[in-house]
Every structure is written in C-alpha cells, then in structure tokens.
Amino acid sequence: MKHFKTLKNFLLEHKKRYILGIIWLVIVDILQLIFPQILKKITDLLQSNQLSLDELLNYAMLIMLLGLGTGLGRYFWRIYIQTTARKAEYYLRNRLFSHLQSLSTNYFNTHKTGDLMAHATNDINAVRTALGPGVVMIIDSVFITITTLIMMIKTTNLLLVILALFPLPFLAFSVQKMGKVIHKRFRNVQETFSDLSDRAQENFAGVRVVKSFVQEEEEIKKFSKVNKNNFDKNMKLIKVSGLLRPLIQFISGISFLIVIWYGGILVIEGQISLGDFVAFNSYLSLLVWPMMAIGWVINILQRGSASMERINNILFEKPDITDSDNTLDTINNIDGHITFQNVWFKYPNSNGYALKNINIDIKEGTTLGVVGRTGSGKTTLVNLILRLYDIDKGNIFIDNIPIRNFLIKNLRENIGYVSQDNFLFSTTVKQNISFAFEKDIDDNKIYNAAKKAEVYDNIIDFPNGFNTSLGERGVTMSGGQRQRTAIARAIIKDPSILILDDSLSSVDTQTEERILKNLKDVMEDKTNIIIAHRISTVKNADHIIVLDEGEIVERGTHEELVNNNKIYNDIYVKQMLEEKIENI
Numbered sequence: 001m002k003h004f005k006t007l008k009n010f011l012l013e014h015k016k017r018y019i020l021g022i023i024w025l026v027i028v029d030i031l032q033l034i035f036p037q038i039l040k041k042i043t044d045l046l047q048s049n050q051l052s053l054d055e056l057l058n059y060a061m062l063i064m065l066l067g068l069g070t071g072l073g074r075y076f077w078r079i080y081i082q083t084t085a086r087k088a089e090y091y092l093r094n095r096l097f098s099h100l101q102s103l104s105t106n107y108f109n110t111h112k113t114g115d116l117m118a119h120a121t122n123d124i125n126a127v128r129t130a131l132g133p134g135v136v137m138i139i140d141s142v143f144i145t146i147t148t149l150i151m152m153i154k155t156t157n158l159l160l161v162i163l164a165l166f167p168l169p170f171l172a173f174s175v176q177k178m179g180k181v182i183h184k185r186f187r188n189v190q191e192t193f194s195d196l197s198d199r200a201q202e203n204f205a206g207v208r209v210v211k212s213f214v215q216e217e218e219e220i221k222k223f224s225k226v227n228k229n230n231f232d233k234n235m236k237l238i239k240v241s242g243l244l245r246p247l248i249q250f251i252s253g254i255s256f257l258i259v260i261w262y263g264g265i266l267v268i269e270g271q272i273s274l275g276d277f278v279a280f281n282s283y284l285s286l287l288v289w290p291m292m293a294i295g296w297v298i299n300i301l302q303r304g305s306a307s308m309e310r311i312n313n314i315l316f317e318k319p320d321i322t323d324s325d326n327t328l329d330t331i332n333n334i335d336g337h338i339t340f341q342n343v344w345f346k347y348p349n350s351n352g353y354a355l356k357n358i359n360i361d362i363k364e365g366t367t368l369g370v371v372g373r374t375g376s377g378k379t380t381l382v383n384l385i386l387r388l389y390d391i392d393k394g395n396i397f398i399d400n401i402p403i404r405n406f407l408i409k410n411l412r413e414n415i416g417y418v419s420q421d422n423f424l425f426s427t428t429v430k431q432n433i434s435f436a437f438e439k440d441i442d443d444n445k446i447y448n449a450a451k452k453a454e455v456y457d458n459i460i461d462f463p464n465g466f467n468t469s470l471g472e473r474g475v476t477m478s479g480g481q482r483q484r485t486a487i488a489r490a491i492i493k494d495p496s497i498l499i500l501d502d503s504l505s506s507v508d509t510q511t512e513e514r515i516l517k518n519l520k521d522v523m524e525d526k527t528n529i530i531i532a533h534r535i536s537t538v539k540n541a542d543h544i545i546v547l548d549e550g551e552i553v554e555r556g557t558h559e560e561l562v563n564n565n566k567i568y569n570d571i572y573v574k575q576m577l578e579e580k581i582e583n584i
C-alpha cells in the first residue's frame, strides 16, 4: 500500500468525507443486523399464536422503516465515499497530465502514446476502484462478518455456527482466484478492442491510400481477423465469468443445506426455537456477501496498488531540461544575437554526434539560411536554440548570455518556431493562429498574421471562415495551407527570433516569393533562421551555412557560395535546371 503515499495530502484533505461515509456504512450494517431479530420475533409469536393483526402491522411498519433507513444510509455512504474516489480520479488525472507536460521532448521519443493513454485511463480507474469500492468492501466485510458471527452465536449454538461457516472460506478463495482470471481475460478483451478501434480508425483516416492501392478486400480480411480475435477473447471471458455466480450459489447452498439439516434437528429437539432457526438463516445470507467481498477486495487492492506504482513511475520522472540555479529570471526580453561556440550534440540513446563542432554567430536583426541534405542536422540545430535538448560540449549564447541562464519559459516565448510537421490542433483556425495567447486577442491581429502568411484568402473561403474547425470534424487543409497557418501562428507572437524549419516546401515558387516579400517587414527587426531544401528560399539571407553529416562544410552569402563551386552550387545548379525543365 506504500504506493498510495503519493495521495497522502489528498486523502488527508478529504478524510472528513471518508469518516462520514464510513459512519453511514456502519449504520447500514447495524440496521441490517436488526432485521433477522424481527423475523425471529414474528416467527416465534406466530408459532405460539400470540400475534395480533395490529402487532403484525407494527412489525411490517418497522421492517419498512428499516428498509428506508438502509436505503438512505446506502445513498449517503455512496455520496461520501464514491464521490471522493471520483475526486481522487480527477485530481490524479490532472496531476498526471500537467506532469507529462513538464517532461522533456526525449521522454515522448522513448514512451509510446498508447502506453501513456493506458496510464491515464486503465490505471487511474484501478486506483479509483481501490479508493472507492475497495475501501467500502474492506470495512463493510470486516464489520459485518464480526457482528454477524456474534449475533449468530448469541442466537443459536457454536457448533451450528462452525458447521454453517465451514464452506464459506472456499467461497472467498474461489472468488479471489476466479476474479484474477476474469480480470486477466477482461484486460485481453480490452486490448483486442483497442486493436479493433485502431484498425477501423486508421482505415477511415487512410481511406484514400486504401482505395488508390485497391486494398479494400485485403483490409476487410485484416479487420475480420482482428474482429475474430476480439470475439474469441470475449468467449474466453464469458466461460469464466459465467461460472462465478453458479459457483457462489453452490458453495453458499452447501452452508444453507447444513443449517437446514443440523438446525432442523435442533428445532425438532427443542434446543432452539423456530424463530432462532429463521433468524440464523437470515444471518447466514448476510454473510455470503462479505465472503465474496473479501475475495474481490484482495484483487481490487492489488490491482490498485500496481496501477498506483505505474502512475508513480511517471510522476517521479524528472524532466531532463530544467531551469538551473544560475537562471536569470529577470531577462524577459531577448534581442536575438545567437552564438554557437564549438557545439557538439548527440541525441540521448544515440551513438554518433548529430552536430559536430558548430560555430556560428548570428547578429540580431540578421537572417541565417541553413541548407543541407536530409538528415544533416538542420532541425537539430534549432532544437538546441529552443532548448528541446541540451548540448554535450561547447556553448550557446543568446545576447552573450549562456542559453541555460534564461528561464525556459522566457526563452521559448521569445522564439517564433514553425516546425517541420506544421502540427495543427483540431480546433478552429482562429484558435490555432492565436495558440500562443491565453486570452482572446483582437481579430484584426489574427487576420493580419494570416495575410502576411498568404493564407487569409484560403481561410475566408472555408465554410465558417476563421471559425472553421480543423481536423476530423472540420475541413482538411492542404499541406501548403497548413504550413502557412503555422507561419501565421508563429509571427503573430512578434518574437525576437523567428525560425522557419522547411516551412515553405509545400508551396509553389511564386507563393513562396509572395510570402517572403510579405514577411520582409516582419523579419526586418528580428533574428531569423530559415531552413530550406530550396535555394530560392534562402538566397537573400545575410549569411548561409551548409550542413553535411552534422558539420558546417560551407558558409557565406549566396553569391560567395555559388562561386565556391561546392555542395551549395551543385544544389543550386540542379534546382535551376529543374525549374527550366518545368517551365518548358
């Protein structure tokens, strides 16, 4: 149970609700124990012909009141305990999500999204079940077992109690064992169901690929296989879960059989009254539930504890990239002078260096162009400026201050980054462009950014203009439209440093020219880094570097590099030729 320590503060804060819930639970149990005593009284009075109609009515009223009290009590303990368990679930899920947000990029490279989703759903559910039904079952079953046993002994004799209880531990044992198997099989069903929905979802999302490759039949076969797997796992589950109830009835039936046989003899011999016999049976049926509950609760607590341990493993994970003791939280504004000094960088879990001995000086207000073959280290270079990763050797300075001395939040707020994947959220176009702002901002600012990024005309053609939803339930943007929306999202921040990572690759050369012309005044007072495969994108940069296998192999202006006659010129000549062929 030590894993639940993480919830110590939450539980202390909510202990009052738990205590109130437990009080109601005990009240319900006590009321349940009175019921067999009334039955005993009625039976004995009936047998001796001493019960008047009025008295019978009184007893009936009493039974009704008891039922009402039990119902009310059950409602209240549910309100106190179950709602607190739900609160714990809410608290834990929020805590897990905000902790995951604080973890570094590399954590998400090494952990599968599906696993993280499982922690956020299955594991948190298991913890909630332990804190809700788990707590109730333990207290309820212990209290009811002890008190019922006392009442049974008081009502009849010890031998009858021992004989009647003899089969019940088997009940607890079977429920515990079968519960384990049922849970395992249920998990298998859940897994196959998630395979099933993954396959269906992928197929609908990739319907164009499926149709263009004429793979419909093949996909139907594959789906049918996963569906069959789910069906088989469900069958396996039903085989065990269907057995549980008859088994419980069988084992408890043996107890009742013993009571009827031996208890009957005691009544015939006059050692106990008929009322005692009826009350005893009633107590016995009260005991069946706690015996089952003990079996269940062992599994629930074990599962809850294992899930809490898995959640703790995430909660105790420390982010790799953090603010250091030398952080200067007073620097809010960055001018944008970026210096790389003998920088070496290797990705975690990777053998070779992705960047080797990089030296660059990008003066504020200037533009650096970065070209190079795919995999040469261009994106890695900007990842380091954003501190998505920390360098292994050398120094990176911004405004002559080591990059680690900036608050990460301040550093990133001063950078407008258009990433290569141009990820957009499934919200409206407006919300995507104003993503960096917590509050609503002036619509004109959004329109202006969209105009600068040359996407305004496309957006106003969408069904709801800037309020159009994107993603599965909205419009699907073309690659070029996505790129330009991502540019608008970055420039609206008016950052000191603007980074465009291959952000104009999906637009034609004329649109590219227009965007660059529009961005000219945006870029004028900023430090800009433009990564591109196309020379036309970077040719006007103040300084261009060529990366190859993590090293800077050429540097200079466009004219200097063309005259150099090396990699840059090769790419340039090839692209000029391609353009000429296209224009023929």
Ligand SMILES: Nc1ncnc2c1ncn2[C@@H]1O[C@H](COP(=O)(O)OP(=O)(O)OP(=O)(O)O)[C@@H](O)[C@H]1O
Pocket (backbone or CB within 6 Å): 109, 347, 348, 350, 354, 372, 373, 374, 375, 376, 377, 378, 379, 380, 381, 420
């Ligand atoms: N998270 C990562 N873990 C390990 N290696 C990585 C990771 N990201 C990139 N790399 C490797 O680092 C090298 C540089 O990658 P990078 O993405 O910087 O190249 P790039 O020049 O931007 O390529 P492209 O033009 O295709 O975008 C590549 O060999 C790549 O495989």
